Amino acid sequence: MRKYSQITFILAVFFALVWWRDRHPEAANPIVGLPANSAVSNQPVPTSSSPTSIVTSPPAVTTPTGRYKNGRYTGISADAFYGNVQVEVVITGGKITDVIFLDHPSDNGTSDRINSQAMPLLKEEAIQAQSANVDGVTGASATSGAFIQSLGSALSQAI
Amino acid sequence: MVRRRFETMGMTGIIQVAEQSVRQSDVAAIFRLWQTIDQRFSPFKKTSELSQLNRGELKPEQLSEALKTVLALCEQTQTETDGFFNITRPDGQIDPSGLVKGWAIWQGAKLLQTKGYRNFTVEIAGDIQVSGVAQPGRTWRYGIRNPFNPSEIIKTLALTNAGVATSGNYVQGAHIYDPVSGQNLENVASLTVIGPNVYEADRMATAAFAMGEGGLAFIEKLPGFEAYAVLASGRARLTSGFDRLVLQTSTA
Numbered sequence: 439m440r441k442y443s444q445i446t447f448i449l450a451v452f453f454a455l456v457w458w459r460d461r462h463p464e465a466a467n468p469i470v471g472l473p474a475n476s477a478v479s480n481q482p483v484p485t486s487s488s489p490t491s492i493v494t495s496p497p498a499v500t501t502p503t504g505r506y507k508n509g510r511y512t513g514i515s516a517d518a519f520y521g522n523v524q525v526e527v528v529i530t531g532g533k534i535t536d537v538i539f540l541d542h543p544s545d546n547g548t549s550d551r552i553n554s555q556a557m558p559l560l561k562e563e564a565i566q567a568q569s570a571n572v573d574g575v576t577g578a579s580a581t582s583g584a585f586i587q588s589l590g591s592a593l594s595q596a597i
Numbered sequence: 598m599v600r601r602r603f604e605t606m607g608m609t610g611i612i613q614v615a616e617q618s619v620r621q622s623d624v625a626a627i628f629r630l631w632q633t634i635d636q637r638f639s640p641f642k643k644t645s646e647l648s649q650l651n652r653g654e655l656k657p658e659q660l661s662e663a664l665k666t667v668l669a670l671c672e673q674t675q676t677e678t679d680g681f682f683n684i685t686r687p688d689g690q691i692d693p694s695g696l697v698k699g700w701a702i703w704q705g706a707k708l709l710q711t712k713g714y715r716n717f718t719v720e721i722a723g724d725i726q727v728s729g730v731a732q733p734g735r736t737w738r739y740g741i742r743n744p745f746n747p748s749e750i751i752k753t754l755a756l757t758n759a760g761v762a763t764s765g766n767y768v769q770g771a772h773i774y775d776p777v778s779g780q781n782l783e784n785v786a787s788l789t790v791i792g793p794n795v796y797e798a799d800r801m802a803t804a805a806f807a808m809g810e811g812g813l814a815f816i817e818k819l820p821g822f823e824a825y826a827v828l829a830s831g832r833a834r835l836t837s838g839f840d841r842l843v844l845q846t847s848t849a
């Protein structure tokens with residue numbers, strides 16, 4: 439019985455989530471950083487912009503081809519848990535090769551690479567399947583693979 | 598090498614001991630410990646001490662030492678995570694599951710330690726305490742599951758004397774939520790945290806997951822912790838020292 443009630447609960451959460459997203463289409467745009475096909479634009483964003491939230495604004499330029507132009511691009515400053523976050527992305531060979539966090543860019547316009555003392559440097563990569571020669575697996579324990587895949591695809595369409 | 602599976606707390610527990618002689622009774626003792634913890638802390642069992650507390654049937658002085666300990670740990674964790682770890686649910690009931698699981702695994706691992714074992718893993722539902730090595734010269738290898746495809750792993754970790762925990766959006770319902778907005782932050786699909794032990798990894802994973810995308814920055818600032826976040830977009834973001842935990846293969 440417990441299993442059925444869990445699945446029912448999860449489905450209820452899922453439909454509530456779908457309903458909520460329908461009511462709040464602006465939330466489809468993620469808050470910070472570099473989601474795969476929205477925040478990395480082909481056009482450099484001015485670095486001198488004062489911190490503004492991008493929570494409710496759509497991406498300025500999208501790249502439906504998924505292939506980016508080489509160069510360094512600065513993202514908009516966005517509100518995050520530890521204050522505002524602004525990133526610079528480095529594109530080499532059409533791919534994201536580095537993500538640099540800018541330290542309070544409005545202070546003096548410099549773009550220092552930050553260590554863990556200030557904003558951390560967080561890299562981004564595509565997920566990739568590995569061979570399964572392991573002693574065990576960490577992960578949220580799967581309840582329904584189809585449910586997970588369905589929700590995953592729905593969310594990726596929403597971005 | 599002994600490998601045992603148990604069903605406990607509605608989840609699967611796995612214990613592996615990589616030593617020449619292993620007493621089955623030592624392994625079984627962990628399972629009994631977990632059943633005791635489940636009887637006391639289950640939010641699903643009407644007879645559990647937690648359920649009695651939630652129904653207002655217990656006065657503070659009537660609480661067991663174990664429940665008092667866990668509630669104190671929850672309070673401490675809430676402070677350390679700026680309120681993002683919060684056991685009070687929207688309906689006003691308390692549910693310390695986000696801490697009890699890691700705590701229970703850690704208690705089980707300590708039981709093995711006190712009996713002299715050095716090379717073992719103790720796991721409940723994908724949260725793991727890793728001790729020593731799998732074989733002489735070979736560390737334990739743990740995969741990170743793809744949250745979009747449970748049959749696939751997307752990273753292989755080489756671990757010794759560490760704890761691993763993963764928080765995700767899609768499993769166990771919405772037991773993790775943002776206490777500030779009350780919403781689930783679906784932009785992060787799963788967050789795996791590696792820390793000094795599974796208790797630390799589990800509670801920090803729970804809190805960091807509730808922070809959404811800010812969670813990874815939170816883990817980055819914690820000494821001795823690393824994390825791997827899979828975003829809803831299908832990309833991953835990692836802390837600066839995470840790569841040191843990834844299994845290095847000769848072909849890499």
